[in-house]
Amino acid sequence: MMSFISAWCLVIISLCYTYVVAQLVPKGIRRMILFIPVFLYFFIVPLSLSTIHSIGITAFFICWLANFKLFLFALGRGPLSSNPKPLSLPIFLAVSCLPIKIHLIPKPTTSYSHGGNLLYYTIMVTLLVLMTKVYEYSTKLPEKAILTLYAIHMYLFLELILAATATLVRAMSGLDLEPQFNRPYLATSLQDFWGRRWNLAISGILRPTVYEPMVQLFPFLGANWSRAPAVFSTFVVSGLMHELIFFYLGGLMPDWKIMWFFFINGWFTTLEIAIKKKVNRKWRFSTGISRVLTFRFVMMTSLWMFFPVFKRVKIFEKTLEEYAYAGEIAAEIKKSIIASLL
Known part of the structure; x- marks a missing residue:
């Protein structure tokens, strides 16, 4: 501390x-x-x-x-x-x-903005607590089930920590802040998932630092096609930063699986954008099918290349140890308070 x-x-x-x-x-x-x-x-x-x-x-x-x-x-x-x-x-x-971006012009509340929805975040906290109990039986669960739990755990933790940060800043400053997630499980395409729904703080900072300069580097490709290398480059930079963060967390040299995860998602997102331009949006899957395909692709590549790194650096084992230690400290503090009152 x-x-x-x-x-x-x-x-x-x-x-x-x-x-x-x-x-x-x-x-x-x-x-x-x-x-x-x-x-x-x-x-x-x-x-x-x-x-x-x-x-x-x-x-x-x-x-x-x-x-x-x-x-x-x-x-x-x-x-x-x-x-x-x-x-x-x-x-x-x-x-x-902090992962916040100030609204210059107040925006109307949208259907995905949970704001002060106490019930929504109470449910998320409850699920996070229940998941820590499920980990006690991890040795009896198949590996894919454990990796899926990692995925859910990461989303719940990020949603809560980013929402708590935004709420704290809003309470201290009175500023209106943008949400950090936009229901990523409802994404209808990879472009929709990575650009408009998942961790908006990251996409918001990568756009001016990587995407926009890369678009300007390829003016000869035209306004539309110059975006392809820009999109792919954005995924590459994101992959490198994730590798660096996992190096900090585990102290191990990277095995580059996370880099491959972003490489593949970047390639398919770029390909998806190119296909959309080619067909000029004249043909598309239904919303339900698009959501299923998008979620399946992101989860499949995550379980294959992203979440095994969590297991390699033993992130959740260390996390549970810290939870247990924090619980012991809280119990000691509680005993001390009760003793002082008596």
């Missing part, structure tokens, strides 16, 4: 440094050079932590999101620069290192 607090204190100090630099140095190469020490520290900081939860959260929030946002900020682009007026320091800190 102390290493986690110390690391995040240094992160906040580093972000304050970038905020001051931006007030003194105009956007461009000079600002980028002055940000380099922060970039390097943010790539190193997960190595100073020791628990799965602290490493995972810090690697995702700081090593990935903050570095990418600061890279754009150095060039005068991205969520830290897109507002009509400069952000205040507290808002700058929140947007820099």
